[in-house]
Amino acid sequence: MSVLEVRDLHVRVDDQNEHKEILKGVDLTMKTGEIHAVMGPNGTGKSTLSETIMGNPRYQVTNGDILLDGVSLLDKPVDERARAGLFLAMQYPAEIVGVTNAEFMRAAINARRPDDDPISVRQFIKELDHNLALLDMSEGMAERYLNQGFSGGEKKRNEILQLLMIKPTFAILDEIDSGLDIDAMKVVAKGVNSMRGATFGSLIITHYQRLLDYIKPDVVHVMMGGRVVKSGDADLARKLEDEGYTGLRDELGLDIQLTDEN
Amino acid sequence: MARVKPFTTAAALATFSADRHETAPLAELRQQALAAYPQLPLPTFEKIRYQRWPLFNGDLAPEQAANQTATPTSELATPLTTTDAADQEPAMIQQLDLQAPWVQLSAEAQAQGVVVLDFFQAQREYPELFAKYYGTLAAPALANRLAAFHTAAVNGGLLIYLPAGAKLTAPLTLELTQSGDNGQLYAQHLLLVAGENSEATILATRQTTTAGSASANIVEELILEQGAQLRYTAIDGLKNTTYLARRAYLFADARIDWALGEMNDGDIVTDFNTDLVGKGSQADFKAVAISTGSQFQGITTRLTNYGLHTVANILQHGVILSDATLTFNGVGHIVKGARDSDSQQENRVLMLSRTARGDANPILLIDENDVRAGHAASVGRVNESQMYYLMSRGLSKDLAERLVIRGFLGSVLTEIPVAAARAALTATIERKLIDGQRHRDRAQ
Ligand SMILES: Nc1ncnc2c1ncn2[C@@H]1O[C@H](COP(=O)(O)OP(=O)(O)O)[C@@H](O)[C@H]1O
Ligand SMILES: [Mg+2]
Numbered sequence: 001m002s003v004l005e006v007r008d009l010h011v012r013v014d015d016q017n018e019h020k021e022i023l024k025g026v027d028l029t030m031k032t033g034e035i036h037a038v039m040g041p042n043g044t045g046k047s048t049l050s051e052t053i054m055g056n057p058r059y060q061v062t063n064g065d066i067l068l069d070g071v072s073l074l075d076k077p078v079d080e081r082a083r084a085g086l087f088l089a090m091q092y093p094a095e096i097v098g099v100t101n102a103e104f105m106r107a108a109i110n111a112r113r114p115d116d117d118p119i120s121v122r123q124f125i126k127e128l129d130h131n132l133a134l135l136d137m138s139e140g141m142a143e144r145y146l147n148q149g150f151s152g153g154e155k156k157r158n159e160i161l162q163l164l165m166i167k168p169t170f171a172i173l174d175e176i177d178s179g180l181d182i183d184a185m186k187v188v189a190k191g192v193n194s195m196r197g198a199t200f201g202s203l204i205i206t207h208y209q210r211l212l213d214y215i216k217p218d219v220v221h222v223m224m225g226g227r228v229v230k231s232g233d234a235d236l237a238r239k240l241e242d243e244g245y246t247g248l249r250d251e252l253g254l255d256i257q258l259t260d261e262n
Numbered sequence: 263m264a265r266v267k268p269f270t271t272a273a274a275l276a277t278f279s280a281d282r283h284e285t286a287p288l289a290e291l292r293q294q295a296l297a298a299y300p301q302l303p304l305p306t307f308e309k310i311r312y313q314r315w316p317l318f319n320g321d322l323a324p325e326q327a328a329n330q331t332a333t334p335t336s337e338l339a340t341p342l343t344t345t346d347a348a349d350q351e352p353a354m355i356q357q358l359d360l361q362a363p364w365v366q367l368s369a370e371a372q373a374q375g376v377v378v379l380d381f382f383q384a385q386r387e388y389p390e391l392f393a394k395y396y397g398t399l400a401a402p403a404l405a406n407r408l409a410a411f412h413t414a415a416v417n418g419g420l421l422i423y424l425p426a427g428a429k430l431t432a433p434l435t436l437e438l439t440q441s442g443d444n445g446q447l448y449a450q451h452l453l454l455v456a457g458e459n460s461e462a463t464i465l466a467t468r469q470t471t472t473a474g475s476a477s478a479n480i481v482e483e484l485i486l487e488q489g490a491q492l493r494y495t496a497i498d499g500l501k502n503t504t505y506l507a508r509r510a511y512l513f514a515d516a517r518i519d520w521a522l523g524e525m526n527d528g529d530i531v532t533d534f535n536t537d538l539v540g541k542g543s544q545a546d547f548k549a550v551a552i553s554t555g556s557q558f559q560g561i562t563t564r565l566t567n568y569g570l571h572t573v574a575n576i577l578q579h580g581v582i583l584s585d586a587t588l589t590f591n592g593v594g595h596i597v598k599g600a601r602d603s604d605s606q607q608e609n610r611v612l613m614l615s616r617t618a619r620g621d622a623n624p625i626l627l628i629d630e631n632d633v634r635a636g637h638a639a640s641v642g643r644v645n646e647s648q649m650y651y652l653m654s655r656g657l658s659k660d661l662a663e664r665l666v667i668r669g670f671l672g673s674v675l676t677e678i679p680v681a682a683a684r685a686a687l688t689a690t691i692e693r694k695l696i697d698g699q700r701h702r703d704r705a706q
Pocket of ligand 2 (some may be wrong): 047
């Protein structure tokens with residue numbers, strides 16, 4: 001069993017002229033075998049949390065720690081964290097001309113294996129074909145340049161395809177549902193559910209409860225104003241859907257301005 | 263323009279010619295060039311400021327006697343081993359510095375009368391070829407200061423002659439090595455004449471063993487007589503400051519397919535030029551380049567359509583690491599009267615660091631109406647969010663970069679028709695990249 005722990009995490013992002021503290025003490029512990037959901041209003045720091053766990057150099061940790069199986073990740077660059085077992089399906093994946101999807105995924109898989117034992121072409125293609133079919137993606141997608149000219153929905157599916165190919169220990173999915181219609185969302189959920197098991201944990205970040213109808217979370221956290229303000233089971237998500245974030249805020253007596261208010 | 267002091271005296275140059283038993287016309291041309299070059303202007307290449315480079319350094323004559331016994335240089339050069347035609351041994355030509363070449367022709371090359379000779383010997387044995395083609399059509403001897411300096415100083419080289427109708431199924435490999443650190447000017451000349459309807463594939467590598475202060479001024483002139491078909495691959499790994507002219511002249515229905523890898527480590531200014539003079543002639547030019555460290559590679563490729571129904575294509579992709587510079591100029595010129603001609607080009611550079619400098623300039627000069635022409639160009643940057651994305655899947659920075667670069671250059675590589683050339687280029691790219699990254703990573 002693996003454990004990913006976020007302890008009293010404070011994060012700052014250096015904008016052009018202001019230094020904003022975005023995360024103001026986030027605590028969160030998850031284990032393999034579990035699916036956690038993080039919900040929260042826009043601008044509350046959900047992407048900041050996921051990017052910081054992954055190791056995006058644009059975010060500075062000013063306090064607290066991130067640990068994988070008790071080992072701090074803070075001084076490790078993004079590629080090391082990835083090889084240690086983390087994966088982030090990004091809200092805005094980069095487009096890269098010249099690198100094909102398939103070539104990229106193979107390099108990613110091999111980066112986790114010893115130099116003298118790369119995945120065989122046959123094995124790779126077998127898994128690729130299987131996962132493409134699972135995600136309703138055409139074979140041509142693998143030969144296209146990485147995210148280049150992909151539609152919003154194609155990019156999301158492609159993130160999940162990478163997830164299935166790389167098989168990380170912990171996957172953070174940042175708003176993987178945004179911009180997806182209901183059918184596409186079901187496909188994405190099918191992909192994530194296929195990963196479920198004792199050796200896999202996931203942190204699913206979403207603005208809406210809808211995705212959680214298809215991927216049942218074990219734990220739901222609500223983030224507001226750069227903190228986790230409440231954690232609970234799947235019912236918490238449903239309750240939020242009914243009452244909205246303002247309802248929960250008022251119930252908890254929090255003094256937080258929500259961006260989407262008014 | 264500032265006058266320059268000639269690199270040697272007329273008398274010393276006459277002695278040099280005499281020592282090598284040079285023919286009278288070439289010895290005279292040499293003297294003419296010596297007198298002319300200081301006054302001639304340097305050629306201008308768009309956005310390439312090489313004017314202050316040390317391009318005229320080094321001793322004319324080697325310390326040892328000329329024409330010493332040639333020995334194979336395979337310890338120095340990396341031979342190109344794979345060939346498309348497995349049944350034929352490739353013809354091998356090696357030349358170290360300015361020594362006479364070591365030549366091992368294949369059975370088919372011998373049977374078809376292919377000639378490969380040292381520059382000085384060739385002048386004596388093929389005076390009519392030299393009269394017709396040396397410094398006349400493809401690379402005019404006194405065209406500018408660099409060309410004239412070459413004509414005055416040329417101190418070694420080769421003639422390759424493919425008789426009319428010769429058809430070589432296996433490639434002719436050419437390994438040209440410059441020691442680099444022996445203080446000797448490397449003014450090497452290659453005259454290649456492909457007779458009517460001949461066909462051949464050349465796989466050339468040029469390399470410098472150890473970087474030094476002497477300059478290189480290399481001129482290759484390729485004459486393709488009517489109907490000749492030449493596939494010319496060259497991988498350049500030169501380390502000294504270099505002027506490299508690679509110029510072809512095409513008669514009717516001749517065709518040249520260029521595939522070049524500019525993997526030099528020193529500063530270089532190139533003058534790649536093809537004149538499509540005969541009607542129906544075609545030139546297809548593909549190049550990849552990588553600049554690393556703090557080097558400057560200025561690459562100008564000019565294809566000129568003179569004849570009717572001529573087709574010219576340029577495809578150049580290059581990558582820049584660290585503080586290096588790479589400039590691609592692609593010049594497509596269709597002159598008046600070249601009706602029903604085609605000139606296309608694509609020039610792209612990709613920069614992998616904030617301090618890299620790159621340029622891709624397509625220049626189309628169209629003086630005729632009844633033509634097709636087009637160009638594409640881009641200067642791109644692999645930005646931090648792209649690198650972050652690739653690395654977020656576990657790829658190291660160096661691997662992520664190499665993947666991006668391989669992909670970027672791959673679109674040119676896959677278009678190269680000769681498998682052996684593709685393989686050789688791919689291997690050289692990988693080596694140059696790893697060297698460049700190692701160098702950078704150490705510096706950081
Ligand atoms: N790279 C960044 N540069 C500047 N500001 C940022 C950056 N990333 C996030 N922010 C700011 O931090 C806050 C939280 O953003 P984010 O983490 O994207 O929230 P969420 O994902 O919950 O919508 C917002 O005010 C946003 O403008
Ligand atoms: Mg977000």
